[in-house]
Amino acid sequence: MADKIFEYAPAPESRAVVSIRPEYGLFIDGEFTEPTDARITTVNPADEEELATVSVADEADVDRAITAARRAFETVWGPMAPAERGKYLFRISRIIQERARELAVLESLDNGKPIKETRDVDIPLVAAHFFYYAGWADKLAHAGLGPSPRPLGVAAQVIPWNFPLLMLAWKIAPALAAGNTVVLKPAETTPLTALLFAEICQEAELPPGVVNILTGAGGTGRALVAHPGSDKVAFTGSTEVGREIARAVAGTDKRVTLELGGKGANIVYDDAAIDQAVEGIVTGIFFNQGHVCCAGSRLLVQESVAEEVLERLKARVSRLRLGDPLDKNTDIGAINSAAQLARVRELAQVGEEEGNERWSPACELPDRGFWFAPTVFTGVTQANRVAREEIFGPVLSVLTFRTPEEAVEKANNTPYGLSAGVWTEKGSRMLWTANRLRAGVVWSNTFNKFDPASPFGGYKESGYGREGGRHGLEAYLNG
């Protein structure tokens, strides 16, 4: 009987709200081009169904998009009254709200993340982000960057697959509000919501060339970053590619912001509210299948409560529901791609080989698609690869500590510095710890919270620049 209490009937969200075209061209100068000869097939990672083919932009396409963006910057968007620019962004924000369910379903189909997250987190944050920056457009003189800050010009933007439309919003909203025009490349495996966003730009009657969307893979991204016609490069993705981009723009006048990898520490002190901490640990690592650069992938738990925390954590993880991303009950969806699944599997294998204890709940994985059960490694030391490398999957490494000094020392013992968590009921200890953590975002007694008004970005090799809030404007303005 007790087993049956938590069994849920399937509650799938309808796909009818979405219509996917069989093939897509590039979005340049306000129009979709004819599909190119080179194509990528994008699949639903939950069942490997082919969703559509998208075009692969080459150097000539990049050049045309940059040219269109430059012309739009010089003739329309730059000269436009700032309040009018803001109104376009407000309009886009409203259309995103109106078409929120359609975007949420499409995002879940293309990415594999649960509809619960796309519906309640991703898409509402996208609308909020455009609404937030819309209001800045005619208030830039108050941003603390001088009395009359100027836009940079054309921004080349490359985004990852983990939060496809949200990362697009983080890039496009501040750029446009500050008066720049953009050429954006969505990730190879998740292009569909960016292409739907292009249709939303048309619906909002955004002037042609202000937003250009180029689909493709790494080659397209490299061509976009290397094109001499942009004034700014903004990238979110792996630290490895971030280094490549930093090298590519060295010696140019281009401004750069990079939001890269992380290996976030989540510190649980012995006086923490354990049940709340357990929820936070679960959110920290299993939100979005762990495909989160700021995930709390290293749990640092004080030795005196480690046993209790682990016991309750395992009980909680055993209750997570893994399966159909479109099912409203689903907590854990599909791994985004076969390549990412291979990477997660490989690092989990290394974890075992290095002698860490591996645990997963009894968990049935679907036959088709890319799936990985939530996994916890215990007995992990700082030297182990699962404690050092970003796995970018639902894999938690558990380490212990005795003193607050040791917790901080271990938390900071990484070349990354994006996020960290602190769980304690004692305010002074929380502030003491937060003060010493070398990370751009510190969540105390919570985790993985995002807001358009809250600056986000890393220390050290997690990149530079901030997105969100007043700080996010600095990346797109000259004081």
Added chain:
Amino acid sequence: MAKSRKNEGNESVAKDDGAARGEGVVAVTARPKVPAAPKRPSADLARRAAAHVPAGRLAVRKTYKLYVNGAFPRSESGRSYPVTSADGTHLANAALASRKDARDAVQAARKAFGGWSQRTAYNRGQILYRVAEVLEGRRAQFVQEVVDADGVDRSLAESLVSAAIDRWVYYAGWTDKIAQVAGGSNPVSGPYYNHSAPEPTGVVAVVAPQSGPLLGLVSVVAPVIAGGNTAVVVASERAPLAAVSLAEVLATSDLPGGVVNILTGRTAELAPPLAAHADVNALDLTGANDMAAGLEEAAAATLKRVVRPEPAPDWFADPGLSRVTPFLETKTVWHPIGI
């Protein structure tokens, strides 16, 4: 003379770094007694001086060394190089620092970072102000060094030194205002307290401008440490002597050892290992000139924050926070609100 000594007395009590503001106020009221005017030197004293100090006395020259970890070592390589004035006259031999010296300097800067960054902003401000005080007291020496190095006339050199002193005062006043100007609370949509504050990025390698041996140097070093970072500075290759003299000022201004480390030598030899060093967080390439692109490329391997050189920086202009914020990180802290 008596009057100026009285003023010094007041300042020496009030400046007491780290003292509570209240103590300073009390001290000002306790004025020291005005000493009696000194007697005129007697003819006898002048006669004895003439007898003991020869007219053509040989001056004691200074050995220009490096400044690392609060000490003045020679280069571990044992090398030096001749430094000449603008007209080619030999001025001194400066230490020709090696890659090893650069690594030692990074180590010193890293060691000093924890303490310096955790000091109160008020205390950092007091120390920066103290640097201005000590520099003012040695202005004649610096004026001469600027005249020698740049071949400028004395009145321009006076202005350059004055501006350099005032720049320390400027940044002394910034230290405890940066966090309010660059940070604040964020109105997030939910029951959370959310706050952003700037923090120093860590160890900053500074390639000082090749011209502007004092004002240019101060203009790039002061903002880095005002924000709580520690610095490894590659002094102007052509005109490094004022940098070494500035190190003497820093060493006597309560600035903890290792907060600023100054290397003299070949920029082409010292800048590349600093740009590639994994324990350096940021690079100021102001004086790197045509090496800048290569150094920025080397810095990409560890994703250092990089300030590129400007074509023709105007060191007299108000810098605002333009040289402070590139070396700051923004940390955002969330906490739930509830009962």
